[in-house]
Amino acid sequence: MILLASASPRRRELLNQLGVPHRAVPVDIDETPLPGEPVEALVCRLALDKARALAAKTVAELPVLGADTLISLDGRPLGKPADRADGMAMLAQLSGREHEVLSAVALVVGGREALRLNRNRVRFRELEPAECAAYWTTGEPADKAGAYAIQGRAAMFVSRLEGSYTGVMGLPLFETAELLREAGVALLELGDS
């Protein structure tokens, strides 16, 4: 059994895909970037802060996983849109070009901490303002970094992905499995046959 420091249903689903028994507990951390903080450093810090925040609250020595996802566009972070105007502006910026999706995953066990950064390149086709407006009304963009969900209707915007689909969705499973394996969490129990 591990703890997942997250309120995200996507992250729970993705962890289920690995078959890892877990309990998800939301944590509230300050996600404000530090002055001049590179996106890579920010996403790693936030993933670690989430795992640390939950580890500090729990008495059981269970492994605690935290994750964070940010878009990096010209070196600037795009997180979740504040409102419709912000979301529309994000989609307009992503239209017809390539951006990076960075997902960090952190594991805290006892006093030990480990971290992995997953990087993905995503290309969007040109988007019409009318389809961005229509996409906003689906409700999908509101709680997603960069105002889109690759696992949802924004799949029709993505002409190319170089990286990992689970990383773009918010929990890079290859890196997560590596962290768990290194911490001694059994991922595949082979029974007698």
Ligand SMILES: Cc1cn([C@H]2C[C@H](O)[C@@H](COP(=O)(O)OP(=O)(O)OP(=O)(O)O)O2)c(=O)[nH]c1=O
């Ligand atoms: C780019 C992209 C992001 N996302 C989601 C993943 C994350 O849930 C969200 C980015 O916000 P985060 O701040 O990383 O996470 P969160 O607030 O949703 O959840 P937590 O409680 O763990 O902090 O965007 C998708 O679901 N699909 C996508 O294609």
